[in-house]
Amino acid sequence: MNLEAVKLAAANNSWGALFPELMLACIALALLVFEVVLPRKQHRYIPDLAIIGVAFTLLGLFLNFDSASLDSETFNGLLHHDHAGQVMRVFFLLSALLVCVLARVSLAKRAVPRVEFSHLVLVITAAMMLLAQSSHFVMLFVTLETVTIGFYILVSYFRTSAASLEAGLKYLVMGALSSGLLLFGIVLLYGAAGNPALPMHSANAMHYRDLAAFLAANPHNFVASVGIVLVLAGVAFKIGAFPFQIWIPDVYQGAPTPVTAFLAVASKAAGFAVLLVLARDVFASYAWLVIPVLTLMAGATILFGNIAALTQHNVKRLIGLSGVSHAGFLLLGVVAAASGAAMATGAVYFYLFAYLIASFAVFGVMTHLAGADDSDQELEHYAGLAKDNPFLAAVLAVGLGSLAGIPPLAGFMGKLFVFIAAFQAGARWLLALAAAGVAISIYYYFGWLKAAFFESLAPSPDGPARPERTPVGFAAGLALSVLALGSILLGFYQGPLGQWLTLK
Amino acid sequence: MAQFLFNLFAAFTLVCALGVVVNKNAVNAAMCLLLALVGVAGLFVALNAYLLAFLLLLVYAGAVVALFLFIIMLLDTKGEQRPGLKHASLVARLFAAALVGAGLLSFFARSRLPEPALGPASAAVGAELKLYAYQLFTTYLLPVQVIGFLLLAAMLGVIVISKKLDAAEDAP
Structure with missing residues (x-):
């Protein structure tokens, strides 16, 4: 490599295109500096600085939404900036903002370090934003590992609780396994696509475009197809799709509630952003393999998630398993996108946003109802919520209704768009299965609502007492009202968001 | 050889x-x-x-x-002495081993890539320090920076999960 080539490569590292990620990284480092510099008494204000910082980053992103670097590759092909990448940036920033707000409520109940929590949330968010825009397997793997290692720590953050530590360990083992599968897949693809005896081989076979060109020229290569299946399996671990959902209930139950929300919403969305690009663009010429695999996975995921959630009493396990079924609905959208349905990509993104808004509303209520033992959140604890605290009960009703897909709410529109896309793609029997899944899901979501609205406060004298409910503070109250209103408004009027998401 | x-x-x-x-x-x-x-x-x-x-x-x-x-x-x-295997778990293990074996067999049987005609090999990136460093600091500069944050997060994690809680600062 001569010096000119080196200079050229260095000139392609345009850091300006990464300003939101850089902002987050700088804020994350600044938080640690503040912890060293500021006197102890003021440390409890540091997490609020993180919230303000994320809000300003979000504002800056909105102001530069149609930035100059759109539809270009930077960092020598490691990143590809496009409209979907901008949408996912907004998504991850929003979830980071909400996680920080929930963490203020949740972490106040226990003795834990606070500043490091905000730092980790910001680092993970920045890594997820890069992950959604990566167009090279090296970048994909490095950012995915950053996200996963951050989550290992966050999941076991309540280290004095055995459930949290157990969840951390389980997530560590499963995460290492899934990273292994993903790496095996990448290596097989790299080996096949780098073989000089095959047509369209490439020296840069980790790059999505080169890999797609190679796959198009060799449509039935066995090694490449094994690689594709392994890569899909690695990503399926992250989104919790059926054969790889085994870690979900325990990890979701043990993790602190804000982390569960982060894991359920942002981590899953990151997986889907990657999966969409891979299934629709990179592996497009292997549709004969990708579509049946994803179809089977989607069907099994919808069935498993809904049926397993039916019998749960712990609300964290319940929402985890219902999250599995949502992953199934989203996979349905990915199948449609891979089969070439025009509106499928936009439908998946819309579903993700509707899921974000509804989930954080529910998780917000859960955070306020959790006691000192965060993993012990039972359906019975919701008894009499409507009388005690009508505001939380209303937010819960809107959130759960949206998750269940009750008509005027955003979740219904999300499901409708995904189903229309699947209909266009001709996935008929999968669609029937999904409709059955929706019917099952209404049962357990309404069981939860029944506990909150129709069961009276009659604590059994010998049973354990219900944990103390936290009063709703200003920031959390504002966030919850916005989320509930957003769920309702987005159901009636998708105008700008709908266009914004489907815009190419 | x-x-x-x-x-x-x-x-x-x-x-x-x-x-x-x-x-x-x-x-x-x-x-x-x-x-x-x-x-x-x-x-x-x-x-x-x-x-x-x-x-x-x-x-x-x-x-x-x-x-x-x-x-x-x-x-x-x-x-530690491991608990004895249950019948179901033994069956599951055998089944898993058979699945892995079948997968490996089919992979060995079918995964034949054509042998490339080897010309003069270009220098591998991992062969010498200079080439490797050039790559790290130009093409792969961004992943290197991200890994810096990964290591920082890992270090923080060790501290957070093992340090003694500060009564004044970390109290609920």
Whole structure:
């Protein structure tokens, strides 16, 4: 490599295109500096600085939404900036903002370090934003590992609780396994696509475009197809799709509630952003393999998630398993996108946003109802919520209704768009299965609502007492009202968001 | 010859890796890990990636395994008697082993890539320090920076999960 080539490569590292990620990284480092510099008494204000910082980053992103670097590759092909990448940036920033707000409520109940929590949330968010825009397997793997290692720590953050530590360990083992599968897949693809005896081989076979060109020229290569299946399996671990959902209930139950929300919403969305690009663009010429695999996975995921959630009493396990079924609905959208349905990509993104808004509303209520033992959140604890605290009960009703897909709410529109896309793609029997899944899901979501609205406060004298409910503070109250209103408004009027998401 | 060496090192690595998993004694398992890493370093040498082989021996075989041994000795773990296998779990294991075996067989039977005509090999990136460093600081500068944050997060994690809680600062 001569010096000119080196200079050229260095000139392609345009850091300006990464300003939101850089902002987050700088804020994350600044938080640690503040912890060293500021006197102890003021440390409890540091997490609020993180919230303000994320809000300003979000504002800056909105102001530069149609930035100059759109539809270009930077960092020598490691990143590809496009409209979907901008949408996912907004998504991850929003979830980071909400996680920080929930963490203020949740972490106040226990003795834990606070500043490091905000730092980790910001680092993970920045890594997820890069992950959604990566167009090279090296970048994909490095950012995915950053996200996963951050989550290992966050999941076991309540280290004095055995459930949290157990969840951390389980997530560590499963995460290492899934990273292994993903790496095996990448290596097989790299080996096949780098073989000089095959047509369209490439020296840069980790790059999505080169890999797609190679796959198009060799449509039935066995090694490449094994690689594709392994890569899909690695990503399926992250989104919790059926054969790889085994870690979900325990990890979701043990993790602190804000982390569960982060894991359920942002981590899953990151997986889907990657999966969409891979299934629709990179592996497009292997549709004969990708579509049946994803179809089977989607069907099994919808069935498993809904049926397993039916019998749960712990609300964290319940929402985890219902999250599995949502992953199934989203996979349905990915199948449609891979089969070439025009509106499928936009439908998946819309579903993700509707899921974000509804989930954080529910998780917000859960955070306020959790006691000192965060993993012990039972359906019975919701008894009499409507009388005690009508505001939380209303937010819960809107959130759960949206998750269940009750008509005027955003979740219904999300499901409708995904189903229309699947209909266009001709996935008929999968669609029937999904409709059955929706019917099952209404049962357990309404069981939860029944506990909150129709069961009276009659604590059994010998049973354990219900944990103390936290009063709703200003920031959390504002966030919850916005989320509930957003769920309702987005159901009636998708105008700008709908266009914004489907815009190419 | 190169093919033979590659197969030899690959088989050696696999056997040692199996030793890590099945060994009940933690010290023996760590020593097997050391040998497995030496095998991988041999594979790197066979692929002309001398720098990677050197780094692997230096960092993993040298430092990381030594750290493992320290921790094992500090914790003074004893191999625990495993609970007896249930019937269902035995069946499940056999089934899983059969599945993996079938998968490997089909992979060996069908995964034939054409042999490339080998011209003069271009220098592997992992062969020498200069080329490697050029790549790291130009093409792959962004991943290197991200890994910096990964390591910082990992370090913070260790501190957060193990440090003594500060009564004034961390109190609920």
